[in-house]
Structures are given as structure tokens and as C-alpha cells.
Amino acid sequence: MIELAELTKRYGAKTAVDRLTFAVRPGVVTGFLGPNGAGKSTTMRMxxxxxxxxxxxxTIDGRPYDRLTRPLTYIGGLLEAKSVHPGRTAYHHLLCLAQSNGVDPRRIDEVLDLVGLTGVARKRPKGFSLGMGQRLGIASALLGDPRILMFDEPVNGLDPEGIHWIRNLMKQLAAGGRTVFVSSHLMSEMALTAEHLVVIGQGRLLADTSMARFIEENSRTFVRVRTPEPERLRDALAAAGVRPEQRPDGCLEIEGVPASRVGELAAEHRVVLHELSRQQASLEEAFMRLTHGAVEYQAREG
Structure with missing residues (x-):
């Protein structure tokens, strides 16, 4: 488990991280979101x-990082995938990490195979593509078989197959009881991966909640109905105390009532429905709504 308590970081007059308190727990993938300049990278570096x-x-499992013996066996982190000595091969990069953390060298071949780099193990990473560099960084994080994994933009540079692979890997790690903390600007990918969210803006905590609750609390949810008999449906809804909103395209939008109840009322009054759907904002829309006032660098729309 990762635990932060009133964590603060100032650079002169600028406060990059402002009294952050939250915990990253095992068993779920926790997404770490925030606009550019929100303090995510600074937090992960701390x-x-x-x-x-x-x-x-x-603290990491109750202790600061600098008090961990063999830290790679406690937490593996991917922050800068290109932080590799240019003169070492991929294998020898991992070997140096293994030797400094008391990790069995046989583990190197395991993680190289896991990330798909066995064929280039004896090549120098300076010639690697961005995606290959990411895979080597992920191998480094996994080397000590730690209980805690932390990834900053792990899908950066990966092709669709690689994105699918890392998404499933993070889910499998969490399902196995590990703590997985991941930061990404790709909202669509985060929506498919994370179950819990920690959101910050201007260094402050904005949300610490489940994915489902975050979207529900930061978006408008309604039932959309399309029918060739809108007047009859409106009368049926009105009789039940429900007031729909007519949209320009002829559809009705209903808030505060489950789709199942709307369908039951339509069936009771023999109203034909062509569409009955629950509408909810995407993670991106909910995120934009929550963080709108916490964006440090905002472009002007043309």
C-alpha cells in the first residue's frame, strides 16, 4: 500500500503539491489523473x-522509500522509460538493477520474455523505439516481483497490441492482490483499466473515489426515449409525476428515473418505443467538468 499524509512540495514561491492525503490500496488498479501542471509527476517522484x-x-507498506532494503522488491516504478545507460544492453541494464537489489539474475529472462524483448536483450536501448523503451521500463519495474507497481504514462509509444497487453497486465497484477497506481492522459484507456481514481488539480486533491461514482457525481445522467407517440408518453409520464424534457430532435430526456421504470410506464400505456437508453458522460467529460477551474495552462478556443 502507498500512503500519503499531508504531502507538500514547494519550489520557492510555487506550491507543486499541496497537502495531499490519500492511500493506494491493493487489489484494484488506481488511476492518477490531473491536468498538466497538477503535480502528478512530482507526487510520483516523492x-x-x-x-x-x-x-x-x-510511505510504502509503512516505511519511506529510503528505508526500504532492496526497494525493487517492494515497489517497481516506471517514470522515465529512457533513463538507461546508453552503453549497456537491455540485459545488462536489468542485471545492474538485479545485482543492486539482490534479485536472482534468472528473473531477467522472465521479465524480458514477459514484455516481449527477448529478441533484443543483447542490444543497446539507445537504438530502441519509444515503445521498446517503454517495454524495457516496464521490465525494470517488474524485475523485483514487487507487491506495488507505479506507472507514469505506460502506454506512451505503444502500438495497439502493446496497449492491449499493458492494460491486461495491470488488471492481472491487481487481480492477484498487488497495488497498481497508474497515471495517464488517455482518458479512454484509463476508463478501460482503472477501477478507482485519485484526481488532483493545482496540487490539491479533487477526488478519491471509484470510477463509477466519479462519473456519476461529475456528469449528467438521464434516460433518452424516442417514440412515434410522444404526446401519449408525456401524458403517461406526467400521470406518474415524471416531467420529461423535449429535445429539438423529438426525443425525450428524463432525469431522476431509472430506464426500467420508464419502460414499464410505456408498456402499461401501450406506447411504442423506438429507443430507451441510459445516457451518461464519459470519463473524459466528467474529468473536464471537475478540473475546469484547476487547469494551469488553458488554450483559448478559436
Whole structure:
């Protein structure tokens, strides 16, 4: 488990992270979202001990990162996939990490096979594509077989097959009881991967909740109905105390009533329906609505 308590980081007069308190628990994929400049990367760097907090604390299974013996066996992190010595092969990069963390060298071949880099194990990563570099970074994170995994933009540079692979890998790791913390700007991908969300803006915590609740609380949910008999349906709904809103395209929109209830009322009054659907915003729409006032760099629409 990763736990943050009043975690704060200031750079001169600028507060990059402002009293963040939340926990990343095992068993689910937790998404970490925020606009550019929100403080996500700074937070992740403090988790790994790369930046020191101005105040507050962050612990990995109850201990700060710098007090972990063999830290790669506790937490594996992917922050900068290209942080590799240019003179070492992929294999020897992993070997250095294994030797410094007391990891059995036989584990190297396992993770290279897992990420699909066995064929280039003896090549230098400076010639790798962005996607291959990402795979090597993921192999480094998995090397110590840790209980906690943290990924920053893990699908960056991956092709569709690679994206599908890392998505399923994160889900499998969480299903096996591991803690998985992932940051990404790809909302569509996050919606398919994460079950829980931590959202920050301007360094402050905005949300710490399930994916379903986040979308529900930050979007408009309604039932859309299309019928050749709109007057009869409106009368049936009105008799039940339901007031639909007529849209320009002729459809009715109904809030606060389940789709099943609308269907039952239509059936009771023998009203023909051509469409009955529950409408809800996407993760991207909900995210934009929540973080609109916390965007540091905002382009003007033309």
C-alpha cells in the first residue's frame, strides 16, 4: 500500500503539491489523473524518494522509500522509460538493477520474455523505439516481483497490441492482490483499466473515489426515449409525476428515473418505443467538468 499524509512540495514561491492525503490500496488498479501542471509527476517522484517533500510524508507498506532494503522488491516504478545507460544492453541494464537489489539474475529472462524483448536483450536501448523503451521500463519495474507497481504514462509509444497487453497486465497484477497506481492522459484507456481514481488539480486533491461514482457525481445522467407517440408518453409520464424534457430532435430526456421504470410506464400505456437508453458522460467529460477551474495552462478556443 502507498500512503500519503499531508504531502507538500514547494519550489520557492510555487506550491507543486499541496497537502495531499490519500492511500493506494491493493487489489484494484488506481488511476492518477490531473491536468498538466497538477503535480502528478512530482507526487510520483516523492513516492520513489527522487524528490523530498517540504512537509508531510509518504510511505510504502509503512516505511519511506529510503528505508526500504532492496526497494525493487517492494515497489517497481516506471517514470522515465529512457533513463538507461546508453552503453549497456537491455540485459545488462536489468542485471545492474538485479545485482543492486539482490534479485536472482534468472528473473531477467522472465521479465524480458514477459514484455516481449527477448529478441533484443543483447542490444543497446539507445537504438530502441519509444515503445521498446517503454517495454524495457516496464521490465525494470517488474524485475523485483514487487507487491506495488507505479506507472507514469505506460502506454506512451505503444502500438495497439502493446496497449492491449499493458492494460491486461495491470488488471492481472491487481487481480492477484498487488497495488497498481497508474497515471495517464488517455482518458479512454484509463476508463478501460482503472477501477478507482485519485484526481488532483493545482496540487490539491479533487477526488478519491471509484470510477463509477466519479462519473456519476461529475456528469449528467438521464434516460433518452424516442417514440412515434410522444404526446401519449408525456401524458403517461406526467400521470406518474415524471416531467420529461423535449429535445429539438423529438426525443425525450428524463432525469431522476431509472430506464426500467420508464419502460414499464410505456408498456402499461401501450406506447411504442423506438429507443430507451441510459445516457451518461464519459470519463473524459466528467474529468473536464471537475478540473475546469484547476487547469494551469488553458488554450483559448478559436
Amino acid at each position: 513516492i520513489l524518494g527522487l524528490d523530498h517533500p517540504t512537509s508531510g510524508r509518504v
